[in-house]
Amino acid sequence: MELEELIKAKSRIEDYVIKTPLIPLERLENRLGFTPWLKLENLQNIGAFKIRGAMNAALQLSQEELDKGFITASSGNHGRAVAYAAKVLNTKALILLPNTVSQIKHQAIKDLGAQTLLVEPQKRIEIAQQISKEKGLHFIHPFNDMDVIIGQASLGLEILDQHPSTKRIFVPMGGGGLVSGILLAVKAINPDVEVIGLEPAAVPKFSSNLNKETIEAVKESPSIADALLSNKPGSLALEIVRKNLDRLISVEETYIKDAFRLLLEEGKILAEPSSAIGLASILQEGESFYDLEDSVFIISGGNISLDSILKI
Numbered sequence: 001m002e003l004e005e006l007i008k009a010k011s012r013i014e015d016y017v018i019k020t021p022l023i024p025l026e027r028l029e030n031r032l033g034f035t036p037w038l039k040l041e042n043l044q045n046i047g048a049f050k051i052r053g054a055m056n057a058a059l060q061l062s063q064e065e066l067d068k069g070f071i072t073a074s075s076g077n078h079g080r081a082v083a084y085a086a087k088v089l090n091t092k093a094l095i096l097l098p099n100t101v102s103q104i105k106h107q108a109i110k111d112l113g114a115q116t117l118l119v120e121p122q123k124r125i126e127i128a129q130q131i132s133k134e135k136g137l138h139f140i141h142p143f144n145d146m147d148v149i150i151g152q153a154s155l156g157l158e159i160l161d162q163h164p165s166t167k168r169i170f171v172p173m174g175g176g177g178l179v180s181g182i183l184l185a186v187k188a189i190n191p192d193v194e195v196i197g198l199e200p201a202a203v204p205k206f207s208s209n210l211n212k213e214t215i216e217a218v219k220e221s222p223s224i225a226d227a228l229l230s231n232k233p234g235s236l237a238l239e240i241v242r243k244n245l246d247r248l249i250s251v252e253e254t255y256i257k258d259a260f261r262l263l264l265e266e267g268k269i270l271a272e273p274s275s276a277i278g279l280a281s282i283l284q285e286g287e288s289f290y291d292l293e294d295s296v297f298i299i300s301g302g303n304i305s306l307d308s309i310l311k312i
Contacts, residue, residue, distance in 0.1 A: 001150070003188040009147075010154040013055045016088065017154070018045050022162040025267055032282060034292040037166070039159055042271045042302025046080045047108075047156055048227075049300050050142075053177055054081035056151025056277065057140050058089060066091050071137035073124035075096075075227050076105030076140040077301050083114035085140075086152040087264070094127045094137060102226070104305040122217070122231050141176030144234030152178045159296055160193070166247075167294040168194035169279030173206055177239025178300065183244040194246040198277045199248040200225045205232045210242060214273030224312055225256055227274035227301060255280040260312060263299075273312065275299040 019042045029035045041049040058070065069092035072082045079095035086093035093114040097106060098121035109116055118128050125141070132139035141148060159166060169186065171179040173277045175176070186193050199206050202223035209215050215238065217231040233241070233262035243246075256273055263269045278297035282289065 001188070003185045005151045006150060006157060006185050006188065008038050009056045009150045010157050012059055013052060013151060013154060016045075016055045017051050018043065019158060019161075020044055022159060025269070028267055031262060031266060032279070033297070036279065037294070037296045038269065039155070039165060040269070041155070041296045042269070042275065042299050046077070046084050047301055047303040048077035048080070049152065049178060049298070050081035050112065051084060052154050053148035053151035053181070054078060054085050054140060054301040057145060057147040058082070060147055061138060065138050067139050069093060070140055071096070071128050071132050071135070072140045072142060073237065074142050075229065076101050076109075076226060077303060079110065079114070079116075079301070080105065080109050082140050083109045083112035085115060087112050096124045096131075096133070098124060100226075102303075102305060102308060104308075105303050106292060108303065121229070132208035141234075143177030143230070144236050145177075146236060149177050149181045149184070149236060151222065152181030153185040155298070156182040157189075160186065160189050163294070163296065165195055165294050166296050167291070168196060169296045170196050170281060170302050171199060171298055172225075172228055172274050172277050173197045173199045173273075176206070176241060177235045178298070179245070180237040180240035187209055187244050191248040194249045195244070196249065196251050196281070197241065197245050198251055198281050199254065200228050200277065201230055201252045203229050204250045205230065206238070206241060207248055207250050209233055209238060210248070223253055223256070224273040224294075225277055227272055228277065243280040249281045249285060251277050251280045251284055255284040257312060258283055264309070269303050270303045270304070272304045273297045275301055
């Protein structure tokens with residue numbers, strides 16, 4: 001992937017996304033032993049990074065494709081991004097969501113004017129693809145789409161622009177669209193920057209598939225990291241991860257909960273539990289890391305309700 005193409009995508013979507021802050025959170029230094037840098041995508045205009053990929057994909061469609069409308073499958077944030085894209089581009093959207101989706105994410109999608117359909121969580125992509133064929137709606141895949149991946153790459157470009165001395169970036173991994181986009185951008189600019197991918201140990205789809213010829217779904221266990229629960233990686237993302245990822249960590253649930261609490265209570269950052277998985281990896285693997293200064297942690301989303309916070 002040429003760097004020029006990534007830069008064009010960043011320019012393409014700039015009127016629709018926020019260049020979110022990248023801040024050193026010094027008040028966590030006593031607990032962690034270093035000052036983490038946080039890329040605050042929870043402050044994005046839809047509350048999550050997903051708007052980057054969705055808008056890049058949508059903006060490259062023909063008028064005929066736009067007129068037919070969009071369909072996607074999502075755990076929530078990508079659906080909200082596609083709904084937003086449909087609204088600003090004056091078309092319609094149908095969003096398939098898991099029947100376990102949080103009320104705050106579901107309502108936010110409906111508030112943007114999109115239709116929704118609740119289905120069994122791990123069948124939502126398959127069902128959406130079938131409806132796409134039947135109704136002629138353009139399917140915007142949540143992660144296994146190069147236009148979506150290239151849109152997410154804009155986040156990597158921003159990080160290196162905002163903090164050129166970045167040494168490593170900790171990236172949450174769901175289906176893999178974000179981590180593969182970050183890898184394309186960061187390795188094109190500075191291959192020495194480490195990219196560390198983080199998956200919930202409850203759903204270890206990347207570690208289980210890294211060395212397999214055929215991608216297989218993994219058995220999933222419950223996790224508070226609800227945005228990271230795809231049970232198999234995208235084929236495009238897996239290929240990029242195999243070639244470029246510096247380290248992959250499966251993070252246990254107890255550390256994700258502790259990191260979520262740390263972010264909220266001590267960091268004063270309102271974020272989804274999935275966003276806490278980077279700091280969770282430090283709590284879990286701390287002694288295996290060295291020189292953690294200039295480490296960036298992507299706070300991927302902030303769409304969480306008070307009820308969910310209280311339950312955690």
